[in-house]
Amino acid sequence: MQMLPLLVRQIYFVGVQSLIIIMVSGLFIGMVLGLQGYTILVDYGSEQAVGQMVALSLVRELAPVVAALLFAGRAGSALTAEIGLMKATEQLASLEMIGVDPLRRIIAPRFWAGFISLPLLAAVFAVVGVWGGAMVGIEWLGIYEGAFWANMQNSVDFSEDVLNGSIKAMVFGFVVTWVAVFQGYDCVPTSEGISQATTRTVVYSSLAVLGLDFVLTALMFGDL
């Protein structure tokens, strides 16, 4: 329980401070999806399906993946740089010297903060994106509102889509923060080493997210 204040502090840094970028990009991605979906679907006279398209692509794929990529760039790199600098300035060694385990005191709260924050950020991303898509579709392009929401609610399934999307976000949160804290803790304690570790965090976690996304999608939706 004594770790709770540390955890709260870290959730503030990786979660709360990522909220703005997540919401803004969610809004724009939802709006673009609505616009692109409309221009394609209107050719087939089925522009009511825009809601379904926006919601399904956001909930299943885009929200967890794009949120994780932004999270890796926004929070993962900061975690690596912070821990790396602690190592370079021998703060980690001094903690150990006074009998405090740096894994418990420094690494664990940061790891759990990322693991908790990303699923919430992905959910916020999806909601804001759906709202953006609805705004473009209904207000601007004039899709009939009732059909827009009804199609969406008919096609999006809670356990198939929303829960699977949340599971994806949890896995990505685990992987991204894991990579970030490991790269920080394992970096060469020089200024060059820290810069390389920060780059590696973004590259490795982005690749891991995209690769894992394919595997998870194949497992979750492959037999549908």
Added chain:
Amino acid sequence: MRTRVIEVSVGAFLLVGALALLMLALNVSGLKLADQPQTYKLYARFENIGGLTARSKVTMSGVLIGKVSSISLDPQTLMARVEMDIHENVDFLSTDSSASILTAGLLGEQYIGVTVGAEEEVLKNGDYIEDTQSALVLEELVGKFLFNSVSE
């Protein structure tokens, strides 16, 4: 003071996240908080199921009464065997009911439409709907049309 700001904003963040999940559940996926309705199983054999898949709708007079749970090939009759979960409260399907595979709209999804017959006895869990009508396959339709116009 600074700690307090952090604590409050983290609490607000967790609330916003939980709220977003709730919105996804209720508004986007249209989740009903009521229990899933109890169901019983019915089967039907079709010559051709067209584009029917698991999770397709089963309707009567356009009202949803169940869904397709699985589709397999019956090795004896060489027909498609469709397993349906029908809501428990729909317990008035007579034994001579018929099931046909219909299409929503011109290019829409395919679903099963059930029509009740005249028998007194009703279908029970595990029974077969004997009277079935297959999906309309456009190629076959065009083929028949061409064949007819040639023979004339």
